[in-house]
Amino acid sequence: MTNSTLSLERLTTLENFGHSLQAQSHLYQPVNTEELAELFRQAKKSGQTVTLRGAGRSYNDAALNGGGIVVSLQAMNRILAWNPETGIVTAEPGVTLQQLWQHVLPDGWWPPVVSGTMFTTLGGCLGANIHGKNNFKKGTIGEHVLEFTARLPTGAEITCLPTKNGDLFYSMISGLGMLGVFTSITLQMKQMYSGLLNVHAFPVHNLQEQLAALMEGAPQHDYIVGWLDSTAGGKSLGRGQIHAADYLAAGDDPEAQKTLQVAYQTLPAKFFGLVPKNLLHYFMATFMINPGVWLVNTAKYVASLRRGEQRQAHAAFHFLLDYVPDWELSYGRGGLIQYQSFLPKETALAAWTEILTISQKRGLPSYLGVTKRHRPDKFLLSHAVDGFSLALDFKITRGNRAKLSAMLQDFDKIVLEAGGRFYFAKNSETSPETARRYLGAETVERFKALKHRTDPNHLLESDLYRRVFGE
Ligand SMILES: Cc1cc2nc3c(=O)[nH]c(=O)nc-3n(C[C@H](O)[C@H](O)[C@H](O)COP(=O)(O)OP(=O)(O)OC[C@H]3O[C@@H](n4cnc5c(N)ncnc54)[C@H](O)[C@@H]3O)c2cc1C
Structure with a gap:
């Protein structure tokens, strides 16, 4: 990380969270708004574009700017x-x-x-x-x-x-x-009245059950999420496990003073009390091939057949993936792509049946599938629908990159036909035509008009912006 000096000579290679994209940029880290304003003045003078970057946890090119300036906001953290x-x-x-x-x-x-x-x-x-x-x-x-x-x-x-x-x-x-x-x-x-949530876990045997469980469970719970075994086919296509969670009411947790403390929530440093967590991704990497993932998913599904109910700390329920630091490195050198599609409740079953079947037939199964229930919102570049989302993680290798990219573009067509939407923090394949179709031409034009108003010199640009909204 650079300091906040304004020299435009420091080239740094930055990556997306999935480690599948790299871009060289001049990286700056302002500590206050004056330094930020000075960076914009310098960028304008030198004719360079600027991309803003938080923690760089977007799966795609949203916080990358090949050849330009990247401004990390991480030091403005009070x-x-x-x-x-x-x-x-x-x-x-x-x-x-x-x-x-x-x-x-x-x-x-x-x-x-x-x-x-x-x-x-x-x-x-x-x-x-x-x-x-x-x-x-x-x-x-x-x-x-x-x-x-x-x-x-x-x-x-x-x-x-x-x-x-x-x-x-x-x-x-x-x-x-x-x-x-x-x-x-x-x-x-x-x-909150407790640092704990009541969590119910139960299996679902296919995609229809998976979506029905989200649909019926959502109104009854505060949170709901599904794990989808994307290696299972045939009658078991879309099987998995649902986790639904509820807040505790005042008085439900006799130890609330304790469970609300940060120390109670903090994720343990060792797995099973033995293995340091930061070594786990090396172990996981040995399973990150199609047969290995099939084995792990099958074992996970069998284990999930027992219904369960437990009280779980907020941090453990919400940030499960943070249990394994750098878990994304287990995908190997090529990294991973997360493909998340959002579909109306009426069309989700048919479209995802087709998508999951295609991925298995082409020998490119997703290694992790996650489903959620959504509602629409009023924000301009919204990804949400009255329906569901399915996030699928795909391993990228030198051998499968082109095939995978072609498959994801085929998925885009299926999702668009089914009236679905996409999320700019995840997908890396979305084309300008796809964005125009799901957002609507009017929304894209409105976004560009607002940009012209707030950024008349087009200083703010990212690799994603050029890919999706570029002229
Ligand atoms: C393991 C994992 C799990 C995730 N789970 C979810 C999930 O459950 N739900 C979900 O919605 N997303 C999820 N995401 C995606 C993630 O929440 C988003 O990509 C989020 O934007 C990342 O935040 P960041 O600070 O890393 O931002 P970055 O990735 O650095 O930037 C994201 C975007 O915000 C812009 N930006 C950054 N700072 C500013 C600023 N100060 N002003 C204006 N714009 C700014 C950037 O230019 C960029 O376009 C997950 C990501 C990971 C890695």
Whole structure:
């Protein structure tokens, strides 16, 4: 990581989270808004484009800028104000979800929407407008933002609320850092009466059951998520396990004072008390071939046949993937692609049956499948629908890269035909035509018009922007 000097000579190779894309950029890390404004002045003078970067946890090229400047917001990471009476917090954009929950939980609060990892920053979470396992109930993170301030590439500072600069409020959240930089964010937290959740786990035997369980379970629970064994075919296609979780009411947890403490939530440093967690991905790598994944998924499914109910700490339920540091490295040198499609409840079954069948027939099964229940939202570049999402992780090798890319483009056609949408934090294949079709030409034009207003010199550009919205 560079310091905050403004020399334009420091080239750094940056990657996406999936380690499948690399780009050389001049990397800067401002510590305050004055340095940020100075970076925009320098970029304009030198004719370079700027991409904003939080923790770089997007699976694709959203935070990459080959040949340009990347501005990491990670050093602007102070919590500016916290009111434990109202649960309202104001923070700089580099504050991570980990920092946030650790700050508010001891006072009995939790972020209303979190991603499957706690290492993301608030700026990145608003840039993509993340959803959690409670999207069907609480919407996206943007629905809990009371106000934000942003620095525009023109140097102007603006404040946005749903009722003030509303058009920028609903487009900068979801706008992938292409309209301006969030510099402080005010969010409403959710009150908690325990550091634990009641978690119910049960198996589903095929895709139809999987989707029905999400559909029927969602109204009854605070969170719901499905694991999908994407190596199982035939009558078992789409089988897996559902986890549904509920908050505890006041008085339900006799040890609430203890379970609300950060130390109680912290994930253990060793697996089974023995193996240091940071070595686990080497062990996992030995299974990351088609037969190995089939074996692991089959064993996981068999183990899931026993229904279970347990109390689990918030951090363990939400951030399961963080248990294994660098787990993505187990995919090997080529890295991984996550393909997430969002489908209306009426068409999801047929479309994903086709997608899963194709991936198995072509010998390119996904190694991890995750399903969720969603509701639509008002943000401009929204990915959500009244239906479900399926996220599929694919291993990339030198031998399969072209085949995989062609298959994912075939999937895009199936999803578009079924009235589905995509998520700019995940997919790396989305083409301009695909984006225009699912967002609608009017939305794309509106986004470009807003960009022209906030960034008339087109300083803010990323590899993703050029790929999807470039002229
Ligand atoms: C293991 C894992 C699990 C995940 N689970 C989920 C999930 O459950 N739900 C979900 O929705 N997503 C999920 N994601 C995706 C992740 O939440 C998003 O990609 C998020 O944007 C990453 O945050 P970041 O801080 O790393 O941002 P980055 O990846 O660095 O940036 C994301 C976008 O935000 C922009 N940006 C960054 N900072 C600012 C700023 N200050 N102002 C304006 N724009 C800015 C960037 O330019 C970029 O376009 C997951 C990712 C991983 C790796």
